[in-house]
Amino acid sequence: MRYLYTLAMFLVTPLLVLRLLARGVRSRPYHHRWPERFGLFDAPGFSGSLWVHAVSVGEVNAAEPMIKALRRDYPNAPLVITTVTPTGTARVHQLFGDSVFHVYLPYDLPFAVRGFLKRIRPRLALIVETEIWPNLYFACRRRGIPLMIVNARLSERSLRGYKPMRGLARSALRCVRLIAAQSRTDAARYRLLGADPERITVTGNMKFDMPIPEGAVAEGAAMRNHWGPRRPVWMAASTHEGEELAVLEAHLQVLKRLPDALLLLAPRHPERFRIVEHAVRSLGFTCATRSNDEVPSPSHQVFVIDAMGQLIPFFAATEVAFVGGSLVPIGGHNVLEPAALSVPVVVGPHTFNFEEITHSLIQQGGAERVTGADRLGPDVLKLLFDTSKRARMGQAAQQVFERERGAVQRIMQLIDTMLQE
Structure with a gap:
């Protein structure tokens, strides 16, 4: 069977090269x-x-x-x-x-x-x-x-x-x-x-041992002061194709009740940064990006984080974090970064890549699962309105994180x- 596998690898190599070419576009x-x-x-x-x-x-x-x-x-x-x-x-x-x-x-x-x-x-x-x-x-x-x-x-x-x-x-x-x-x-x-x-x-899981970058919490606090410390802020991290539209529709629902709310949107893959930014602007949101504006101003409704490895300070600055790859059947992404910073976590139905961690967070009250894209806006709104629940969820999430190190x-x-x- 190994010889058949090796033969198959040789046969598909031209397709792998073509895939590299296509992705390189x-x-x-x-x-x-x-x-x-x-x-x-x-x-x-x-x-x-x-x-x-x-x-x-x-x-x-x-x-x-x-x-x-x-x-x-x-x-x-x-x-x-x-x-x-x-x-x-x-x-x-x-x-x-x-x-x-x-x-x-x-x-x-x-x-x-x-x-x-x-x-x-x-x-x-x-x-x-x-x-x-x-x-x-x-x-x-x-x-x-x-x-x-x-x-x-x-x-x-x-x-x-x-x-x-x-x-x-x-x-x-x-x-x-x-x-x-x-x-x-x-x-x-x-x-x-x-x-x-x-x-x-x-x-x-080694991810429980990840270090929080020095100064990340202070950087998050500085950003909040810049765009308004009382402003409702939520984040959609590591989103995939098919999720950004759902997130933006959820943000429209949030803005109807909280007109000064801010969405921090971080696509998972760099090749989609410009596509997502264009989608945000085409839907009529006032938009800023990390590469052009560094941080959002009080007038921006959506901030696209078009940079890699810079999510921690933004998690530290947000009140609710939706972790992507979970509204579509990707399997979800790392829920521990917001949990480590005592931020309530929201996930979709597809979290099979992080099933035990996600289950533990939900069971202990540090995370909530939405059943589908249509529930994202209402559930985020409930959390943004409920300060005491956010505090309880954040504390529970951080306790799960510390316990598993x-x-x-x-x-x-x-x-x-x-x-x-």
Whole structure:
């Protein structure tokens, strides 16, 4: 089955290249650094590196505290970080600059994987969350490179997606030395997929250990003073195509009752920044953007955050946060950033990527779920009018966040043991 898989990878590679070309039309960084996708780049000239793979922005943010712990505990070990998307790349550079070696993960083709591993020469591979690449995993086992899946999660949807190639996935997972799962549910799904139960442990979610940037709360307070400290403000973060229109319709409902309300709107992908801004203006809202205006003025009704990695200060400045990817079947995004700042959270019906965290927040009273787009406006309005409920929800959300911390410390203990072996 692995030979069939490899043949299929070779056959679809032209389609992958065409996809890069198509995505590059909207986001030019997709046109850059193509040779890396095939394992071709200048060797950095080191060996014994610690390699962390994080697909995109969300995984990079999740891995941030672990990467900082690796830099602290192993200052002499070269650190390699791979991503798949340009937005993930930009986040790596924003967080770590030149202190790490960044390269794109190659396609799962045998020659590309060989070239990649030959150049970075890792002593340990740490795969963040859900990335099962059979040729890469088998190559690590052949070369004696210990492989860990950290912050491992596996949604019910992903488990079903692996069903046609479950035998191959099971063989690939047997190459993994240890799976550090986010939850008991994730651990159970990895067992169902064929991972060795003795190599699975539950360590919690590293996203609970994310640091709040120094000065973020003060920056949020300064923004509130700029646009009016008593002004009702809500935020729609990490929105996808099909959600912005629903959010803007909800904001129209909010404005009917609260004419001075402000919406902070943060699209998930940079290639959609201009599209969303155009949609906001075409619907007649007075609009400002992060790139042009820095912060909204009291006259603006919608502020488009067209920048990556800058949401925390805006979460600190808002009263209610809707987290996107949940009104459409994307699976939701990180609800912990607003929770860490004691901000009430609103999500849609589709949160399977963060199901346990979201369930915990809702159960403890720190978040609410809307049943569909038509309920977003009324539910946000209720929260904006109810100061005491917002305070209770914010406190509950922050307590859930604090209670679940400690995953990075547990994972670092496992890494230390593995490196000593």
